[in-house]
Amino acid sequence: MMYWIDSHCHINDEAFKDDLNEVLNRMAEGNILEAMIISSYIEDYEFAKTIGHEKISFKRSLGIYPGDVDDVDEKLFEEFERRFKEDDCKAIGEIGLDYHWRKDNIEKQKKVFEDQLALAKELQKPVIIHSRDAIDDTYEILSRYDVKGVMHCYSDDAKMALKFLDLGFYISMAGPVTWKKAVKELEVVHTVPLNRLLIETDCPYLAPSPMRGKRNEPSFVAYTGEKIANELGVETAELQKQLIENYHTLFGL
Numbered sequence: 001m002m003y004w005i006d007s008h009c010h011i012n013d014e015a016f017k018d019d020l021n022e023v024l025n026r027m028a029e030g031n032i033l034e035a036m037i038i039s040s041y042i043e044d045y046e047f048a049k050t051i052g053h054e055k056i057s058f059k060r061s062l063g064i065y066p067g068d069v070d071d072v073d074e075k076l077f078e079e080f081e082r083r084f085k086e087d088d089c090k091a092i093g094e095i096g097l098d099y100h101w102r103k104d105n106i107e108k109q110k111k112v113f114e115d116q117l118a119l120a121k122e123l124q125k126p127v128i129i130h131s132r133d134a135i136d137d138t139y140e141i142l143s144r145y146d147v148k149g150v151m152h153c154y155s156d157d158a159k160m161a162l163k164f165l166d167l168g169f170y171i172s173m174a175g176p177v178t179w180k181k182a183v184k185e186l187e188v189v190h191t192v193p194l195n196r197l198l199i200e201t202d203c204p205y206l207a208p209s210p211m212r213g214k215r216n217e218p219s220f221v222a223y224t225g226e227k228i229a230n231e232l233g234v235e236t237a238e239l240q241k242q243l244i245e246n247y248h249t250l251f252g253l
């Protein structure tokens with residue numbers, strides 16, 4: 001039986017604290033039967049371990065978010081490192097560079113990013129990459145590390161996507177691919193080979209059409225999946241089968 005996977009969600013976010021069980025029930029009803037819960041804080045990661053549903057398989061990742069590097073010292077980094085080594089931690093991420101909000105701490109962002117990439121290589125764990133307004137630097141750094149991973153919520157162009165594919169990376173598309181003006185995003189969908197594609201919600205943000213503007217949740221990943229299947233002219237089940245395989249291959253499941 002085929003089903004959808006949300007390869008990147010934050011259901012451990014405060015946005016879900018009042019109705020998490022209903023959100024999980026809608027996932028099961030919507031046939032979203034696997035999901036990766038992404039944590040940027042140790043408390044969120046520990047909380048993510050307590051999230052479960054009898055019909056859904058949840059995995060977890062942890063990483064220091066580029067927006068949070070100011071707070072990172074040796075002691076905090078060691079706390080993260082200890083969790084990265086846990087079997088439960090299936091990937092290191094989301095990590096990367098974000099120059100959209102901050103440009104005054106680029107060197108620290110790069111250092112924390114590279115320190116985590118070095119660990120990912122040592123531990124042989126995949127990485128989940130966040131890159132916003134920083135794609136050239138992200139590429140330059142990733143090209144120096146022998147790691148595999150995924151460009152999460154990919155928002156750059158198809159030409160750049162090819163370079164990440166060359167590095168062995170997967171490309172993950174989120175809600176914006178369903179939005180009205182998704183020209184660049186659809187070009188990426190047509191460029192990425194099916195066996196290197198993933199989809200995600202990145203909830204609670206970036207809800208796909210027709211839910212745009214609402215709080216996003218994993219059950220909405222089906223809108224993104226259907227849009228891509230439609231765009232590529234493939235059967236839903238065929239896309240689901242490939243996405244399941246990609247997710248399992250990348251994260252070693």
Ligand SMILES: [Zn+2]
Pocket residue numbers: 008010038094202
């Ligand atoms: Zn995220």
